[in-house]
Amino acid sequence: MMRRSLTGNKTRLSVYCYLCIKRNRMNADKKYFPRLEDITQAKITLNKIASHTPLEKNRNLSEEFNSNIFLKREDLQTVRSYKIRGAYNKIAQLPKSSLQKGVVCASAGNHAQGVAFSCSRLNIKGKIYMPATTPKQKIRQVEMFGKKNVEIILTGDTYDTAENEAKADCKKTGMAFIHPFDDEQIIEGQATVGLEILQDTKDPIDYLFIPVGGGGLAAGVGAYFKQVSPKTKIIGVEPEGAPSMKKSLEAGKNIELSTIDKFVDGASVQKVGALTFDVCREVIDEMVTVPEGRICTKILELYNHDALVIEPAGALSITALEQFQNEVKGKNVVCIVSGSNNDITRMEEIKERSLLFEGLKHYFIVRFPQRAGALRTFVDVVLGPNDDVTHFEYSKKTNREKGPAVIGIEVQQKEDYYGLVKRMEENGFIYEYLNEKPDLFQFLV
Known part of the structure; x- marks a missing residue:
């Protein structure tokens, strides 16, 4: 009896050990995905450290897109960002x-x-x-x-x-x-943004727009929403000059971009995280990019209309709304405003990029005709009544009216550009348009 019992115990023990080994192997093979209990624990850890930032309905955006647009104000966080x-x-x-x-x-x-x-x-x-x-x-x-x-x-x-x-x-x-994004505890900490959003909403959220850099925020918040509010459509937003997540999702693997535009410094990475990529490919429903110039326009609009001071990465989610203006009508939409650490010295660059993108500022190399009074003709005849010369550099040879000049002109309406170049041609001014020549443009301007 003893022997049979012992044998039976050994058999049961062997089966138990086998199941443990099998379960451990399955867990080892299973890719990481943020768990609700870990996100909840992160929220407890962050109590009295990170602010529970407000979820505010924005009246101007709601009227513009005929929907209920809410902003998750991480720009008001303890260090002015969700990080x-x-x-x-x-x-x-x-x-x-x-x-x-x-x-x-x-x-x-x-x-x-x-x-x-x-x-x-x-x-x-x-x-x-x-x-x-x-x-x-x-x-x-x-x-x-x-x-x-x-x-x-x-x-x-x-x-x-x-x-x-x-x-x-x-x-x-x-x-x-301490990695900025590719770490389990980092992802779970960022996920608490999503936990707070759902705590503060009474009605179901139809769309959630998340800025994407290395992917920590998108992975964390996206994972929380997919488990708690699975019907919410999650839109990831990157700058056009650094589409590392979008390219990786399209390729089906995590790829590294050879070059990126670093203007949106809070969301411009050449390669997203390994962990964040695996999670994002499961939780992001659509990945889009927005031009840097449009981001700049949106930053200025938010400052002028709503007194919001937002960094370029912080404006990503709001900027993407234009691409979904038909889809979001009558819907409940949340945009995460990720931060407000915007150096005031960058505002001139932001304004410049906005004007260039909107077609309101143009740079030329102008070669003046070999005749006296050519500069006065340019000012009196070529420039429109509302055109403004904002940049002027010339290379003096025998006199200022015979050398080439680099001229920046700001117009009031995008269509004013065509009248400007037409008048230059009609009055014998030879010009080279610099906006379409980025290498020369960056060197001169």
Whole structure:
């Protein structure tokens, strides 16, 4: 009897062990997907650290698109962006041994500020590697949030250089590297944005527009919505000059772009995260891009109409509404405003990009005819009554009216351009249009 019982126990034990091994293998093979309980735990971790930001109905946008447009105001977050959520959630869960050694990150913007704030709050040491080209305003912000707990190291001209040196530092010192987006706890921290949105809404949300950079926010919020509000259509939005997620989803694999436009610095990456790509391919219903010039126009509109100061990445989701104006009519729509860390010195560039995109500003190389009074003719006859010369450089030879000039002209209506060039041709002015020659345009302007 004993032998049979023992054999039976062994058999049951063997079956149990087999099932455990099988389950572990299945878990090992299963790709990561944020769980509701982990997102809920992240929300608890972030209590008293990250603000529960408001979800506000925007009257102007709602009237423009004949729908209910709500803005999730992460621009009002503790460090003026959602990045504090992921950074603190990750760092707070590190083992004590890691916290004693400190943490390292590479960032030129919002992630650096989130890490700096977390280091100060947890009273741990932090090293933040930033490109030497980082604007002073952002460096001061990191210093302010990190105080005596953070050391800022400026190195190289690009984020990639800063990241490589940060990781090399981690290998040497044993400090923990805090990735800006490709990390489970980072993703789960960002997912709390979605948790708050659904807590604050009474009616079902039909559309959710999410800005996409490395994919941490989209992966986290998207995963939460797919489990709690699966009928919501999730739209990911990238800048046209850095469509790394869109290209990867189209290719069916995570690809790296050779070059990107870094103007939308909070959402311009050459390659999205491995974890974030796998999650986003399951949760994003449609991926779109918006031109950088249109983003600039939207930033100015939001400032002038709603007194909202938003960084380029923060305006991505709102800018994409125009592409869905027919679909969203009569619907409940949420746009995540991801941040407001916009350096005031960039406003002139933002205005310039907006005018160029809207067809209201034009640059020419003008070769004046070899006759006296040609410059006066240009001003009196060629320029329209509402045209404004905003840029003028000339190369003097024998006199100013015989040399070529670089001229920037701002018009009131897009159609005014055609009358302007027609009058130049009718009065014998030879010109070269620079807006369509980006290499020459960037060099001269």
